């Protein structure tokens with residue numbers, strides 16, 4: 001039998017981290033060697049001989065965690081949101097000095113969410129209007145969701161490539177925020193509601209018709225196959241990978 005992949009989990013006491021800990025423990029080819037939460041020393045990851053660290057912490061610390069882990073030669077799978085282009089560029093530059101180390105940053109590890117983004121990019125060029133609505137539990141710290149940003153950026157790129165005009169929009173708002181946030185010209189709306197987990201709708205409109213693409217994560221186990229795929233694949237993917245779609249054959 002080949003060597004087990006030694007895995008550390010950061011944010012291990014959190015909603016996602018605790019689910020990842022159980023998934024790693026249940027996977028026959030993985031070994032949980034460290035589980036860290038706020039206040040724990042990151043040096044424990046290298047002391048435990050981890051090959052891969054999984055980060056589900058908070059947007060304010062995730063980038064620093066990644067740089068420290070890259071310095072230590074540990075591959076990283078990042079689910080924490082809040083990454084912008086500048087932060088990703090800093091990690092890409094850092095990895096150029098560390099050949100052989102891989103980092104995967106994915107705003108959503110659920111297969112259905114990755115397909116939603118893929119289908120939305122495919123559909124975008126055929127519709128005059130498009131808006132994104134994300135709906136989450138009210139304990140989520142950030143808004144809009146990382147997934148909604150990634151979805152809107154993908155739609156905007158597809159519209160640009162197709163040479164479409166700007167989506168029609170209101171010319172005035174009598175209350176700030178009434179039209180949601182503008183992500184690359186695509187409106188994104190965030191709902192926070194007790195009882196929800198993680199949900200997204202992409203609404204595409206033409207005169208007389210609407211296409212709705214909707215994904216629901218009812219349970220955090222929905223993210224686990226994607227996280228474990230990332231753990232297994234990231235050691236063979238040096239450099240920075242953004243988005244789980246790069247590990248899937250979406251055709």
Ligand SMILES: NC(=O)C1=CN([C@@H]2O[C@H](COP(=O)(O)OP(=O)(O)OC[C@H]3O[C@@H](n4cnc5c(N)ncnc54)[C@H](OP(=O)(O)O)[C@@H]3O)[C@@H](O)[C@H]2O)C=CC1
Nearest residue numbers: 011013014015016037038057061079080081106107108109
């Ligand atoms: N990519 C994906 O598929 C998904 C991404 N997410 C993202 O994952 C992140 C975590 O979400 P969720 O689990 O719901 O959040 P939680 O608040 O439940 O968990 C975050 C955990 O990280 C801990 N933490 C804070 N600072 C550190 C640190 N420096 N080192 C280690 N641990 C630390 C927190 O401790 P304390 O509470 O004491 O601060 C907490 O236990 C969010 O950014 C969310 O958007 C969520 C679901 C899926």
Ligand SMILES: O=C(O)C1=N[C@H](C(=O)O)C[C@H](O)C1
Nearest residue numbers: 081107108140145146147198
């Ligand atoms: O905080 C969450 O719960 C989630 N966060 C991610 C995001 O911001 O996109 C992924 C998923 O939506 C759940």
